[in-house]
Amino acid sequence: MDLNEEDLTVRAIQGDEQALADLLELAGPAVRECLKGLIPSRLQSLLSDDDVMQQTYVDAFLGIRQFTPRGSNSFVAWLKTLANRNLMDVIRMLEAAKRGGNNRQVGLDEDRSLTALYEVLGATTSTPSRRAAGREAQLALLQAISRLPDLQQQVIRLYDLEGKPVQDVASAMNRSQGAVFMLRARAHDRLREIMGSASDYLSTNA
Amino acid sequence: MSGVGEFPLSNMEPQGSEMSPEPPAQNAGHANAERNLIDAARREAVGMRGAESVTMPVLPDKDAFPGYDILRELRRGGQGVVYEAFQRSTSRNVAIKVMLGGPVASEAARIRFQREIRLLASLRHPNIVVIHDGGVSQSHAYFVMDFISGEHLHQYCRSRSLDAMKTVSLFRQVVDAVAFAHKNGVVHRDETI
Numbered sequence: 385m386d387l388n389e390e391d392l393t394v395r396a397i398q399g400d401e402q403a404l405a406d407l408l409e410l411a412g413p414a415v416r417e418c419l420k421g422l423i424p425s426r427l428q429s430l431l432s433d434d435d436v437m438q439q440t441y442v443d444a445f446l447g448i449r450q451f452t453p454r455g456s457n458s459f460v461a462w463l464k465t466l467a468n469r470n471l472m473d474v475i476r477m478l479e480a481a482k483r484g485g486n487n488r489q490v491g492l493d494e495d496r497s498l499t500a501l502y503e504v505l506g507a508t509t510s511t512p513s514r515r516a517a518g519r520e521a522q523l524a525l526l527q528a529i530s531r532l533p534d535l536q537q538q539v540i541r542l543y544d545l546e547g548k549p550v551q552d553v554a555s556a557m558n559r560s561q562g563a564v565f566m567l568r569a570r571a572h573d574r575l576r577e578i579m580g581s582a583s584d585y586l587s588t589n590a
Numbered sequence: 591m592s593g594v595g596e597f598p599l600s601n602m603e604p605q606g607s608e609m610s611p612e613p614p615a616q617n618a619g620h621a622n623a624e625r626n627l628i629d630a631a632r633r634e635a636v637g638m639r640g641a642e643s644v645t646m647p648v649l650p651d652k653d654a655f656p657g658y659d660i661l662r663e664l665r666r667g668g669q670g671v672v673y674e675a676f677q678r679s680t681s682r683n684v685a686i687k688v689m690l691g692g693p694v695a696s697e698a699a700r701i702r703f704q705r706e707i708r709l710l711a712s713l714r715h716p717n718i719v720v721i722h723d724g725g726v727s728q729s730h731a732y733f734v735m736d737f738i739s740g741e742h743l744h745q746y747c748r749s750r751s752l753d754a755m756k757t758v759s760l761f762r763q764v765v766d767a768v769a770f771a772h773k774n775g776v777v778h779r780d781e782t783i
Contacts (some may be wrong), residue, residue: 401632405625405628405629405632408628409621409624409625409628412624412627412628413624422745422748434627437624437627438627438630438631438634439631441627441628441631441632442631442634442635442638444631445631445632445635445636445639446635446638446639447663450662450663451662452659452660452661452662454661454676458661458662461662462662465662465663465664468742469665472742533637533638534637535634535637535638536638573666577666
C-alpha cells in the first residue's frame with residue numbers, strides 16, 4: 385500500500401467521503417476487471433458490470449467504517465468481496481425470475497404478499513407461513529419495511545408487495561433489471577436484520 | 591460445502607498490486623465514466639444513510655472478541671454476520687459467525703443459534719468446516735470456525751471450464767458432506783454453491 389493509498393484509506397474510514405471516492409476510483413478498475421466474464425451471457429441484456437459496480441460503490445460508502453485495512457490490496461480485496469456478493473445476489477434473483485419462481489405469485493392480496501415476502505426472507509426457521517399468517521407478524525414486517533431507505537421501500541413495494549413484473553419496476557425506477565434486483569437483495573438483507581433483531585415482538589403463538 | 595449457515599465457500603482474492611495508477615490520457619473517458627458512477631453511488635448512499643441510523647443492526651464492536659482481530663465482513667444473512675478474523679494465538683485466519691440482534695434477540699433465536707453451534711461442532715467430516723471456539727461477547731453469541739479461502743465452486747468450475755466428469759466429482763464431495771450431515775440429523779437449509 386503506497387502512502388497515498390494508505391492516507392486515502394485512513395481518511396476514508398474516518399468519514400472523509402472525498403477520500404473514499406478517490407480510493408474507489410483507484411481500486412475500481414481492478415474490481416471491474418474481475419467481473420469480466422462472470423455475468424452469464426443469457427443475462428447480459430438485463431445486467432451490466434456498471435450495475436454491479438454502482439451497487440458495490442454504494443455498499444462501500446455505507447460500509448467503509450467496518451473495513452479494517454491489512455496491508456497492500458486489502459481495500460481492493462474488500463471491494464471485490466462486495467462486488468462478488470452483489471453479483472451472486474443478482475444472478476440468483478434474475479435466474480429465479482426467469483424461472484418464474486422465487487416464491488412469487490403475481491396478483492396476491494396484501495396478506496398473501498406479506499406472507500410470501502416473509503417466506504422469501506426466511507426470517508424464521510420455524511414454520512414461516514403459519515407465523516407470517518398472524519397479523520402481528522405482518523405488522524412487524526410492515527414496520528420493518530417502513531424503516532428501509534426510500535429506494536429499498538420502493539422496490540419492495542412494487543416488486544414484492546404489488547407483484548409488478550421486474551421490467552415494469554425497472555422502468556418505474558429508471559434502472560436496469562439487474563440494478564433493481566441488487567437493490568432488492570440489499571433491501572431483503574436489511575429486512576432480515578430488522579426482523580431478526582426484532583423477532584422478540586413476534587409472539588411464539590402467532 | 592460451506593458450514594451450517596450462510597458462510598460462502600470463498601471470496602475473490604487479490605492478486606499482485608491492483609490499485610490503478612493515474613489513468614492514461616486515452617482512458618480519460620473511462621475515468622470520467624467511473625467517477626460519474628462513484629458520484630451517483632455517493633449520492634445514493636447519502637439517502638440510504640438517513641435510514642441506516644435507525645435501522646443499523648445491533649452488532650458488537652470490532653474489538654469485542656478477545657484474541658481475535660476482525661478483518662472484514664464476509665457475509666450476512668437472516669441469523670448472523672460472518673467475519674474473517676485473525677486469531678492471534680495461532681496466527682491464522684478464521685471465520686467468526688456472530689448472532690444478529692445481540693441483547694435484543696429473542697430467546698427462540700438464541701436457542702436456534704446455540705443449537706447450530708452444537709450441531710456443527712458434532713460433525714466431523716473433511717468437507718465440513720470445524721468449530722474451534724465460541725462464546726458470548728457484549729451479549730452477542732458467536733462461534734469461530736475454519737476460514738476457507740479460494741473461489742466459489744461455480745466460479746471455479748466456470749473459470750477452468752471443467753468437463754462433466756470433474757464437475758460431478760466435485761459435486762460428489764458436496765453431496766457426501768450434505769449426506770453426512772443428514773445422517774447425523776442436520777439439515778442445512780441454505781446450501782450455496
